[in-house]
Amino acid sequence: MTIPLAPRTERAVDLAVGERCAGPILCDRSGARLDRHGAARIVRRIARRAGSVKRVGPHTLRHAFITAALDAGVPLRDVQEAASHADPRTTMHYDRTRVSLDRHATYIVSTFIAGASRQQEMFAPRSTERAVSGQSDRMGPFDSDAFVQSCIDALAESDPAGAIGELIERAVSEPRSLELACPVPVDLSDDGVMHLSKEILVCHAIFPRRFQTGIHNHSVGAIIGVWSGYEDNYLFEETGSGLRPLGPHRVETGQILVLGADAIHDVHTPPTTWSAALHVYLGDISTAPRNVWASVDSPPSEFNGEQQERHRAEGALATGLTVEPQREAHT
Numbered sequence: 001m002t003i004p005l006a007p008r009t010e011r012a013v014d015l016a017v018g019e020r021c022a023g024p025i026l027c028d029r030s031g032a033r034l035d036r037h038g039a040a041r042i043v044r045r046i047a048r049r050a051g052s053v054k055r056v057g058p059h060t061l062r063h064a065f066i067t068a069a070l071d072a073g074v075p076l077r078d079v080q081e082a083a084s085h086a087d088p089r090t091t092m093h094y095d096r097t098r099v100s101l102d103r104h105a106t107y108i109v110s111t112f113i114a115g116a117s118r119q120q121e122m123f124a125p126r127s128t129e130r131a132v133s134g135q136s137d138r139m140g141p142f143d144s145d146a147f148v149q150s151c152i153d154a155l156a157e158s159d160p161a162g163a164i165g166e167l168i169e170r171a172v173s174e175p176r177s178l179e180l181a182c183p184v185p186v187d188l189s190d191d192g193v194m195h196l197s198k199e200i201l202v203c204h205a206i207f208p209r210r211f212q213t214g215i216h217n218h219s220v221g222a223i224i225g226v227w228s229g230y231e232d233n234y235l236f237e238e239t240g241s242g243l244r245p246l247g248p249h250r251v252e253t254g255q256i257l258v259l260g261a262d263a264i265h266d267v268h269t270p271p272t273t274w275s276a277a278l279h280v281y282l283g284d285i286s287t288a289p290r291n292v293w294a295s296v297d298s299p300p301s302e303f304n305g306e307q308q309e310r311h312r313a314e315g316a317l318a319t320g321l322t323v324e325p326q327r328e329a330h331t
């Protein structure tokens with residue numbers, strides 16, 4: 001049976017394989033093939049580290065996959081096939097053990113209508129000229145005002161980060177529209193801020209190629225959606241004696257990253273091209289107490305927004321992402 005790999009899984013498999021060209025994909029510490037007992041130990045260890053007090057094993061993950069697929073609205077028949085259940089009644093058992101209002105027709109229809117109306121608002125209608133010229137974009141330029149208003153409205157929902165994540169996911173699914181609204185080379189006078197209040201900051205950021213933000217935090221939750229290039233996020237957590245790396249996480253074009261208020265990261269952009277993303281912060285990061293770290297062993301120091309902006313501007317200018325303003329010729 002062939003099982004497709006999701007991009008994140010494929011990336012994890014790539015990392016596990018490394019430079020090897022032969023042998024098993026997953027190995028234990030001694031380099032031998034990882035058996036099911038070893039896999040179970042790893043899952044239990046990760047669950048313990050995550051704070052789970054319940055016994056978690058590989059079958060728990062399988063159970064979670066099936067219930068999540070059913071929650072996401074995947075037809076029972078497709079879930080049965082993905083789970084390799086010979087009998088559909090086995091899959092139905094998972095369905096019956098859940099009580100999910102989210103799947104009631106009332107909720108599904110209202111979510112669908114809300115989503116459809118937001119999608120309509122977020123993009124301006126395609127112009128006649130572009131339709132005639134035959135360009136393949138389905139939508140007009142990204143409408144930042146409508147996007148900002150949708151994000152502000154989403155703050156009133158029970159799960160603002162989830163609702164804003166959905167908005168960003170829809171926005172970055174139309175990169176051509178964003179490109180029309182955020183042209184490159186970047187205008188030096190454009191700081192990318194679309195809206196700033198005490199509750200929310202909505203902005204777009206285009207980072208130069210081969211750029212590293214440095215290790216920093218935000219002190220507020222953040223949802224970031226990449227619409228061009230990719231961003232490698234190196235995540236860290238604070239320990240009593242410095243920072244502990246949690247590993248890299250690549251956010252590809254069309255994907256979003258949700259960061260908690262305690263998240264610490266260092267963003268690296270591709271070596272060959274700039275990357276662009278929509279950023280929404282659940283608070284005012286311009287006044288929130290923020291830190292930077294020179295390295296994992298360094299103590300934190302206060303975040304300096306002007307210094308950070310200068311660093312980004314220098315990189316942007318050096319790589320042609322922004323161009324020097326034309327100076328008037330002196331005669």
Ligand SMILES: [Fe+2]
Nearest residue numbers: 216217218265
């Ligand atoms: Fe950041």
